[in-house]
Amino acid sequence: MESTTDRRLLDTGDPDPVDPDGARRANRLEHDPWRVLRIQSEFVAGFDAMSDVAAAVTVFGSARTTPDSPEYALGVELGGALAAAGYAVITGGGPGAMEAANRGAAQAGGRSIGLGIELPFEQSLNEWVDLGVNFRYFFARKTMFVKYAQAFVCLPGGFGTMDELFEALTLVQTKKVTRFPIVLLGADYWQGLLDWITGTLVPAGTVSQSDVALLHVTDSVAETVEIITRAGAHIEASTR
Numbered sequence: 001m002e003s004t005t006d007r008r009l010l011d012t013g014d015p016d017p018v019d020p021d022g023a024r025r026a027n028r029l030e031h032d033p034w035r036v037l038r039i040q041s042e043f044v045a046g047f048d049a050m051s052d053v054a055a056a057v058t059v060f061g062s063a064r065t066t067p068d069s070p071e072y073a074l075g076v077e078l079g080g081a082l083a084a085a086g087y088a089v090i091t092g093g094g095p096g097a098m099e100a101a102n103r104g105a106a107q108a109g110g111r112s113i114g115l116g117i118e119l120p121f122e123q124s125l126n127e128w129v130d131l132g133v134n135f136r137y138f139f140a141r142k143t144m145f146v147k148y149a150q151a152f153v154c155l156p157g158g159f160g161t162m163d164e165l166f167e168a169l170t171l172v173q174t175k176k177v178t179r180f181p182i183v184l185l186g187a188d189y190w191q192g193l194l195d196w197i198t199g200t201l202v203p204a205g206t207v208s209q210s211d212v213a214l215l216h217v218t219d220s221v222a223e224t225v226e227i228i229t230r231a232g233a234h235i236e237a238s239t240r
């Protein structure tokens with residue numbers, strides 16, 4: 001399998017407690033400090049590319065959603081409705097649900113942004129992206145997903161989507177971002193997760209009931225857009 005930049009940074013586990021000739025330490029000292037420059041350049045390129053993005057919503061969802069599926073159709077509808085409401089649509093730029101949301105936005109004449117990630121196999125941005133930025137580090141890319149969006153919408157997805165969802169939730173819960181509705185679109189898919197949070201995490205005291213209210217579950221694209229625009233209006237009013 002081909003390596004990636006992220007992997008060269010992270011997958012270096014050498015658990016041997018001894019480093020008799022100092023080779024491990026020397027190797028780390030030789031390479032790791034220089035990675036910072038690469039990381040820095042990635043942030044600079046991202047900030048530069050995104051600097052004129054106005055109101056935007058980041059859409060997450062499975063890379064494996066197929067174009068003939070109801071989830072794909074939902075993604076297209078969502079992208080179109082967000083564009084019609086004046087939001088740029090930001091996705092991971094990949095296939096599946098990301099492509100669907102980009103496609104909906106582009107077809108509706110809206111701004112369609114893809115923040116791609118280097119993967120161990122060749123992959124280009126989906127054809128519906130009109131502003132594309134490619135990242136080598138997941139964490140730099142994640143900053144852009146949050147920094148330039150007013151809300152997150154999650155379509156059905158797997159580990160990647162869960163990771164992005166829970167990162168967003170943690171940022172909102174800890175008030176690192178204060179403006180963020182998070183909508184889970186597709187009630188059949190998401191309700192079980194909400195039930196588990198309410199039925200297991202809340203009674204265990206690991207999250208509070210008010211944290212659950214950070215999540216909105218719906219089947220309706222119109223309601224999704226309504227939740228996002230309502231939150232935007234509140235923010236505008238509170239900053240006036």
Ligand SMILES: C/C(=C\CNc1ncnc2c1ncn2[C@@H]1O[C@H](COP(=O)(O)O)[C@@H](O)[C@H]1O)CO
Nearest residue numbers: 060061062063064092093094157158159160161
């Ligand atoms: C698995 C395949 C391609 C993967 N390509 C991806 N391209 C861009 N972004 C991706 C990709 N895979 C995951 N992501 C990110 O995670 C979320 C989706 O992950 P999930 O596990 O599929 O839910 C998505 O929002 C991306 O940001 C070949 O089909």
